Amino acid sequence: MMGAAAAAGATGGAALNVNPIRNPNQANLDFNIPGDHHDLLHHNQVGTVIVWESQAAKAWHKIEPGQAPAETRVFLEGLSGLNDTYFTVNEFKGWHLQRLLKSLRACFVDIDLGRAATRYDLDEAIERLHEKAMPAPNMVVFSGRGLHLYWILKHTPALVLPVWQAVEGALIKALADFHSDSKARDCTRLLRLVGTKNSKTGGGVRGLVLDGQPWNFHQLTDEVLGHRPERPVRQVRSFEAAQVKRGIHPRATNFRRWHLVLSDLHQIGRHHGQIPEGFRNEFLFLGSVALSWFASPESIADEVIDLAKLYCRGLPEAEAEAAASQSIARAKKSIGGEKEMWQGESKDPRYFFKRETLWERLEPLAAPVVRSLRAIIPDGVAAEHKRECDKARWDDENTGKGYRVGNAEKVAQAQSWRADGMTQREIAGNLGVSQRTISTWLGA
Structure with missing residues (x-):
């Protein structure tokens, strides 16, 4: 629901008319109305969009998918001129948590220049993307202290999150030498709303449409991560080729693995209803490990607290945060570009447990539902899965x-x-x- 005061004080506005054809030579289109920002990202909205007024009101609002467009625009235009107001890039089932993700609507890069950005800065960012053989963004928001670059997507279901995460990371990495914020890479991210103000600079937040045609996610993935190898017709003898045949981009397999771990943890939690006290810290810790591959370090704690509320009722939030503390610390090191030596090799500092280790740590909890799990499984079940996959691949x-x-x-x-x-x-x-x-x- 929306704040009544904001809605009452607003006036309606016409929707932004965006050229539906992808054309690199089309005229750029400035916009500074909050409703236009929403419509560009959330056209044909299917999930909840969260709005956050962080200053005087300190209020959260929800824009629901069934809401009348005119009502949505009246509410958003009531936010014009407010300081430090944000909304979710993607859409959710009620609240902005990874497990509640409904629809992916954009990939994005937050460029923090520490000052108001100019069109020259935007041109520089696009030139650097071109040098890295990356596609240019559809839209840019001048945030007051830098740029928010958007690659707008057609409605893309949450189940492709692992691939989205790989695309997001690749775009951020491509602009690493141009002040891209490596922490702003999670699907639950809120970014500044056009038409509001940045209190640090006093400047207004404005937008610029470079190309109004949303990307098909499959096409954007190929542009950013490279085209998938040809799908093998008969035998598949490598893990990478097997993932290609299953529709998973090879550069997203690591994210997919941890996405499956997190899914298994929810499966275990749903089976037990509540995790027994002796296993709660281990359960939440492994949840934080999986989340460290998706969520920003700042949001891991919130996600783990949510996990505790679902399956560890009565556990103080401080204990849930403590269970996640080491994963958060390692995620921060990873974001900062740090490496750790392991058996003579330089590795990402985030935890990366083998399948066997995950099973050993959670066997008493996982055993009753092992046949429905994909990642937290023993050798025997893994071998069965492999035989089933081989049969499907070869026969x-x-x-x-x-x-x-x-x-x-x-x-x-x-x-x-x-x-x-x-x-x-x-x-x-x-x-x-x-x-x-x-x-x-x-x-x-």
Whole structure:
């Protein structure tokens, strides 16, 4: 719900008319109305957008997907001129937590210059992206102390978060020598809202549309991470090639692994209802380890506290934060570019436990649901999974349902995207198959 005072004091405004064709030579379009910023990122909104007034009101607001567009614009325009007001780049199921992610709407880079940015700074950023063979952003926000670069996405379901994380990291790294903020890389991030003010400089926050056509996420992934190798037709004998066949970009496999660990922890938590007291610290610690590969160091504590509220009721927040403290410290080192030596090799300082270690630490909790887990599993179950995958890769028999076993995961993904409102054409583009194939898989 929105603040009544803000809504009552606002006046309506016409929506920004953006050129729907991607054209690098199109005229740039300035905008400074909060409603335009929302409409560019959250067109056809499917999840909750969170707004944060951090100054006088210190109030949180929710813009729900079913809300009338006119009401949304009236509310947002009531925020014009306020100091330090932010909103979520992506959309959620009620609140901005990783587990509640509903729709990915943009990749972004926060460039902190410590001063008001100019068009020259933007040109410099785009030139550096060009030098690194990276695509230019669709939109830029002059934040008062730098630039927020946006690569706007069509509605992209949360299940591709591991790949989104890899794309996000690659864009930030490409601008590392141009003051990109390496901490601003989490899907729950809030960024400054156009039309408000930066209290540190007193300057207004304004936007500039460079290209109004949102990216298809599959296409942006290929532009940023490189095109996937050709999918093997028959045998797949490497982990990387297997991931390609399953639709996972090779550069995103590490993020996918920890995403599966976090998913397994939720599966374990749901089974037990509440984690027994002797296992709570271990459960939350491993949750913080998994989150350190997705969340910013500043947000890990909030995510772990949420995990505790779900499955460790009654545990003081201070104890949940303590369980996450080492993971947070290591995440900060990683963000700062530090490395640690391990067995003669330079490694990322974040914890990276082997599958066997995860199982040893959580076996009593995980054993009752081991058949439904993907990452926290013993050797025997891992071997079974491998045999099943090998059978699907090498035999790839038909299921009798219009698709082969090897495509089962893609079919499930297509069904999920379709349920979220994505068109068959968009699904086909994301999965790299024909629209006719998608129609067959969906039984249309």
